[in-house]
Structures are given as C-alpha cells and as structure tokens.
Amino acid sequence: VQLQASGGGLVQPGDSLRLSCVASGGIFSDYSMGWFHQAPGKEREFVAAVGWAGGNTFYSASVKGRFTISRDNAKNMVWLQMRNLKPEDSGVYYCAQDGYRRRTGLPELGPDYRYWGRGTQVTVSS
Secondary structure: OOEEEOOOEEEHHHOOEEEEEEEEEHHHHHHHHHEEEEEEOOOOEEEEEEEOOOOOOOOOOOOOOEEEEEEEOOOOOOEEOOOOHHHHHHHEEEEEEEEEOOOOOOOHHHEEEEEOOOOEEEOOOO
C-alpha cells in the first residue's frame, strides 16, 4: 500500500485548506484511515480518523468543529478539510491506513496504523 498526501501550503490564520490522500494497492475500502499532525520539534499526534465504511469519524479535541475528514472508497481517497486554521496547526500532515481490516471502532493511536504517507506541509502564518 502506498499513500500520497497533497494539498498543503502556506495560508493565513482563519483560512481553509483541504488535504487529499490517495491510496494505491490493497483494498482501500476495508480499512479505516487517519490523519496525523507533526509540529516542528514535537511528536506526531492524532488529528482525525474515518471508518472503513465512511460512516463514523473521530477528531482530536484541538480540531473538532474545525476539521472534517471524509473518504470516497470508489476513488481510494481520503480528505481532511481544515477551516479556521491557526498557527499551531502548522506542521506536516500525514495520512495513514489502519493495520486492522474492518476494525470495529476507530484507530486513534499511531501504532494502530500500518501504512503511512510521506506527509504534506501546512504553514499557517500571517
């Protein structure tokens, strides 16, 4: 499985940005997907996850209400719509695929994920 994230860039506080991740290989529709964020000098942290069927989502407290994760299994894609961006949202965003097929519930921890994309840089600055 290969994951390729894109859509990052330089934006101002309050702006919106949509990240995309396309998967190749494997059976995309059988696995939950997630997004993680790594700020400079900090550990990678969970942002959001979407279930393999797309019906359930979960967000970290810091992004809930501002970010929306979604997926299209027909396109092997997952997105992270980010709104009202803040400087602390800056960093590299990684998409990742769950290591457990058709998991009940959502994976929230890094070790739950088996495959990782290379990340896309988001910079929020005025």
